[in-house]
Structures are given as C-alpha cells and as structure tokens.
Amino acid sequence: MSIGAGELASVQLLGDIIKSCRTKHPLIRYEIFTASADLTKERMDKGLTDIGLLLEPINIEKYEFIRLDVKERWVAVMPADDPLAAREYVTADDLMTGPLILPIRGGVRNELLSWFGSSFDRERVILTHSMSTNASIMVQKGMGRCVTVEGSLPYLDNNVLALRPLYPELTSTSVLAWKRQQPFSLAATKFIEHLKCFLGMTES
Amino acid sequence: MSIGAGELASVQLLGDIIKSCRTKHPLIRYEIFTASADLTKERMDKGLTDIGLLLEPINIEKYEFIRLDVKERWVAVMPADDPLAAREYVTADDLMTGPLILPIRGGVRNELLSWFGSSFDRERVILTHSMSTNASIMVQKGMGRCVTVEGSLPYLDNNVLALRPLYPELTSTSVLAWKRQQPFSLAATKFIEHLKCFLGMTES
Known part of the structure; x- marks a missing residue:
C-alpha cells in the first residue's frame, strides 16, 4: 500500500503505526512517497496513493482524516x-x-x-x-x-x-487523510483500521 | 528560475554553482524543487522546471546535458x-x-x-x-x-x-539537463551560461 508523506515530525508517529501494524499484518508491504501536501493530495485523487500525511493548512473537505497530536x-x-x-x-x-x-x-x-x-x-x-x-x-x-x-x-x-x-x-499540525468511499485494497483497508485503533479512534 | 533536483552528493556542486552565479548575477532568484529524476523530467517537459539535476540511469535523449564529475x-x-x-x-x-x-x-x-x-x-x-x-x-x-x-x-x-x-x-552518476531549444527566461539563460563556464565547458 502507498502512503504519501511530507517530511514531518509526525512521520515518527507514522513509523510507530507501521511498526505495530507489521506485528498484526506482517504481509503488508509499504511504499512511502515523500511529497508536499499538494502533490500527495493530487496523487490521492488519481488513486496513486492510499493515505496522505499532510502538513496543514490544506483543504481536506473531500477526505476522511485524523488530526495528529504532534506539534510541527x-x-x-x-x-x-x-x-x-x-x-x-x-x-x-x-x-x-x-x-x-x-x-x-x-x-x-x-x-x-x-x-x-x-x-x-x-x-x-x-x-x-x-x-x-x-x-x-x-x-x-x-x-x-x-x-x-x-x-x-x-x-x-x-x-x-x-x-x-x-x-x-x-x-x-498535520493530518492522516484518505479518500471517502475509495475502493481500497485489502492491505490499505487493514492499515486504516489499524491506524484508527492505534490512535484510539475505535475499539481494537 | 526553477531547478529540479534529486537528493544527491552533486547538490553540493549545484550549491557551488548557484553561489558563484550569485556573485555574477545577484538578482536571480532560485527555486529548488526536490524530486526523483522521473518527476523532474515530467516537470521539465511541462515547462515547470528549467533545469534538472538527475540521477542516472534516466533517458535524456531529448535534453542537452552535462554529466557531473561527482560519484554518487x-x-x-x-x-x-x-x-x-x-x-x-x-x-x-x-x-x-x-x-x-x-x-x-x-x-x-x-x-x-x-x-x-x-x-x-x-x-x-x-x-x-x-x-x-x-x-x-x-x-x-x-x-x-x-x-x-x-x-x-x-x-x-x-x-x-x-x-x-x-x-x-x-x-x-548524475547529469545537469535542460530542454533543447526551450525559450528560457533571461535568468535561466544566464544560469545555464554560467554553469557551462563553471564546469569548464565554455570560455567565460
């Protein structure tokens, strides 16, 4: 699955999420495409990237997102x-x-x-x-x-x-964002489930 | 003027070129857009970037280029x-x-x-x-x-x-490349002239 990310302090948190997801779903392979929030959004719109880690301000009204508790x-x-x-x-x-x-x-x-x-x-x-x-x-x-x-x-x-x-x-601040109602791959679906759980948004 | 560059040892040389160009043409302003060689080429084709600093292998047959004497x-x-x-x-x-x-x-x-x-x-x-x-x-x-x-x-x-x-x-290896017969801005023209001179390709 593909993650688009800026170069941010919150990439440390992204690393913790991926690391813990690997213990649950060891077969998932990751791509981290480093880019500015504008370009990552463009790639998400084109379906090239599943999830974006975006530095705000950025217009994310079309996306589902979680604002991270990390100060940039x-x-x-x-x-x-x-x-x-x-x-x-x-x-x-x-x-x-x-x-x-x-x-x-x-x-x-x-x-x-x-x-x-x-x-x-x-x-x-x-x-x-x-x-x-x-x-x-x-x-x-x-x-x-x-x-x-x-x-x-x-x-x-x-x-x-x-x-x-x-x-x-x-x-x-930064957000983890993904397209609403996107038909995600199984890997991306599992990863989004896991990150919501990791960030305390849902029950495990 | 806009330079697209990978993250490379040869960016050190690019820095030396820009620095020496600034003494000759102090009014030129630079943009350094960091991207992989594929993306920089795409941006050059669209006219968004004047010059690319590209890690080889990359197909540069459409471009004028100088291969740099820096080992990556x-x-x-x-x-x-x-x-x-x-x-x-x-x-x-x-x-x-x-x-x-x-x-x-x-x-x-x-x-x-x-x-x-x-x-x-x-x-x-x-x-x-x-x-x-x-x-x-x-x-x-x-x-x-x-x-x-x-x-x-x-x-x-x-x-x-x-x-x-x-x-x-x-x-x-890496190359500095630009489009042949591109109508460049005055700044980009001066910069290309300067870099050829800096790299010993022409008389100053």
Missing part, C-alpha cells in the same frame, strides 16, 4: 557557527539581517508571511525549497538561513548545522 | 548500534539477513537488483521509499536497513544512524 515546530536552520546559533530562539527581525531560504508551497508560505508580519522584506528571499535536505546543503554553503519544520531534518549533526525555534513560537 | 555512492543506512555498523562495508548477503527498505524508482531499482544478483530475496523488501529522510526514520524505528545514495543524507549524526558503503562498490 517551525525553526530556522543555520550553519553551526552562525552568530544567531548562540541564541535560544530567533525572531523575524533577526532573520531579516541576512538572505533567506523559504518553502515553496503557497499555503505554508502564507502562514510564515503572517508570522514575519511587517518585518518581511521579500528581497531577502533568494531561494525557495520544497524539501529541507537540499535546502540544508544551500545553508551549509553559506547561501542563507532556511525556515522549515523541525521534523524535516531529524538526526542532524549539530556540529554542522543548528536549528533554532522561531519566537514567537510558530507551530503547525 | 550507494550505501546501507542502519541504526548506529546495528552489528553490521561495525563493518567497513556491507555485502548483498549481509543485507539479506534482515528486512530491507529500497528506492521506489524503477531504473534505479534495476541497478540495485543487478548488484544484489542471486542473493536477492524480494520477500525481504518490506518498504520502498522515494526520499531518504523519511526512510531514515523507518530505519531508526528498527524497521529494516535502507539502501540509498550517500549524498541524500548529508550532515547525519553518526551516533544515531550509520552509513556503510556497499561492497562490491556501487556508484551512479
């Missing part, structure tokens, strides 16, 4: 020797002191623009990114600081790059 | 405390001792299947992935070992996950 915290990514890395957190004004790398996706960018408020100067944005790994390489090359969700860069070597939370704190 | 080395990703992490490298037989996480993309999978040879047992493959970050979370959860290109997991904390090269060594 926004952070600034910078070289470990960036003077800002000495701070506990960074503000919009701090970030406006140098070039910036921001996410491409519209809905998510609007949340960020609202966080930046009147401090925002679009001239600072020299690069936009869809996934954090390649953006982190541009940060390490000294091209600018990147704003992204913390969960997209797990297991990072703190000697190379530093992640610092935004202040005021900015967090997003 | 295939590795196994495992928890740092996996007994295999004590080895300098891992063989196909080593990997067949436990569950496996392999790439989705067809062309790339065929290279891997050929490397595995007669050791390969498809029953071991419990999960396929399109991008390494989410796959690495599944590895850390103990779901299996993941085979991927080393450059897709830069700046990794070695205390959590270990990358070990395959033996016999398996490497791939």
Whole structure:
C-alpha cells in the first residue's frame, strides 16, 4: 500500500503505526512517497496513493482524516557557527539581517508571511525549497538561513548545522487523510483500521 | 528560475554553482524543487522546471546535458548500534539477513537488483521509499536497513544512524539537463551560461 508523506515530525508517529501494524499484518508491504501536501493530495485523487500525511493548512473537505497530536515546530536552520546559533530562539527581525531560504508551497508560505508580519522584506528571499535536505546543503554553503519544520531534518549533526525555534513560537499540525468511499485494497483497508485503533479512534 | 533536483552528493556542486552565479548575477532568484529524476523530467517537459539535476540511469535523449564529475555512492543506512555498523562495508548477503527498505524508482531499482544478483530475496523488501529522510526514520524505528545514495543524507549524526558503503562498490552518476531549444527566461539563460563556464565547458 502507498502512503504519501511530507517530511514531518509526525512521520515518527507514522513509523510507530507501521511498526505495530507489521506485528498484526506482517504481509503488508509499504511504499512511502515523500511529497508536499499538494502533490500527495493530487496523487490521492488519481488513486496513486492510499493515505496522505499532510502538513496543514490544506483543504481536506473531500477526505476522511485524523488530526495528529504532534506539534510541527517551525525553526530556522543555520550553519553551526552562525552568530544567531548562540541564541535560544530567533525572531523575524533577526532573520531579516541576512538572505533567506523559504518553502515553496503557497499555503505554508502564507502562514510564515503572517508570522514575519511587517518585518518581511521579500528581497531577502533568494531561494525557495520544497524539501529541507537540499535546502540544508544551500545553508551549509553559506547561501542563507532556511525556515522549515523541525521534523524535516531529524538526526542532524549539530556540529554542522543548528536549528533554532522561531519566537514567537510558530507551530503547525498535520493530518492522516484518505479518500471517502475509495475502493481500497485489502492491505490499505487493514492499515486504516489499524491506524484508527492505534490512535484510539475505535475499539481494537 | 526553477531547478529540479534529486537528493544527491552533486547538490553540493549545484550549491557551488548557484553561489558563484550569485556573485555574477545577484538578482536571480532560485527555486529548488526536490524530486526523483522521473518527476523532474515530467516537470521539465511541462515547462515547470528549467533545469534538472538527475540521477542516472534516466533517458535524456531529448535534453542537452552535462554529466557531473561527482560519484554518487550507494550505501546501507542502519541504526548506529546495528552489528553490521561495525563493518567497513556491507555485502548483498549481509543485507539479506534482515528486512530491507529500497528506492521506489524503477531504473534505479534495476541497478540495485543487478548488484544484489542471486542473493536477492524480494520477500525481504518490506518498504520502498522515494526520499531518504523519511526512510531514515523507518530505519531508526528498527524497521529494516535502507539502501540509498550517500549524498541524500548529508550532515547525519553518526551516533544515531550509520552509513556503510556497499561492497562490491556501487556508484551512479548524475547529469545537469535542460530542454533543447526551450525559450528560457533571461535568468535561466544566464544560469545555464554560467554553469557551462563553471564546469569548464565554455570560455567565460
């Protein structure tokens, strides 16, 4: 079965769900197709992906969904020797002191623009990114600081790059979503049953 | 201008090209859309992406391209405390001792299947992935070992996950490609000129 997922802290929870589902249904095979929420939705509409793990805001009115109890915290990514890395957190004004790398996706960018408020100067944005790994390489090359969700860069070597939370704190939520009345494969049906049970939505 | 790129060691070189281009053409803004080579090609065909950084094998006969002098080395990703992490490298037989996480993309999978040879047992493959970050979370959860290109997991904390090269060594190449006779924007035209110069293809 196919799961479309962003690079998010909630992928850790997805891993726990798959792991526990494997003890119950060891024959199910999984595909994890990493993509932004827009693209995953498109793939669900085309029937290429059964379930999506989507960063909000995203329009999910056509879908059945469960909002996950995981905070997706926004952070600034910078070289470990960036003077800002000495701070506990960074503000919009701090970030406006140098070039910036921001996410491409519209809905998510609007949340960020609202966080930046009147401090925002679009001239600072020299690069936009869809996934954090390649953006982190541009940060390490000294091209600018990147704003992204913390969960997209797990297991990072703190000697190379530093992640610092935004202040005021900015967090997003994510949902597990699937099409209503989709004729799912047996594997996907079992997995959806299991995840509802895992997340305490139904009796086991 | 828009660049579509896989998660590759050669993104480091792409970073160097962008950085040096910024000194010559400071007004150019970049978008880096991370995707597999198939999807980036599709986006180039639709005119959504100007330039692709593609992991081979990929059919690029319709494109103008430069093959990069960067080795994309295939590795196994495992928890740092996996007994295999004590080895300098891992063989196909080593990997067949436990569950496996392999790439989705067809062309790339065929290279891997050929490397595995007669050791390969498809029953071991419990999960396929399109991008390494989410796959690495599944590895850390103990779901299996993941085979991927080393450059897709830069700046990794070695205390959590270990990358070990395959033996016999398996490497791939990557290309920077763009459509022939495409009416490019001025920015993309300048960038292509610059990258040819940077890579020693033309006089500056």
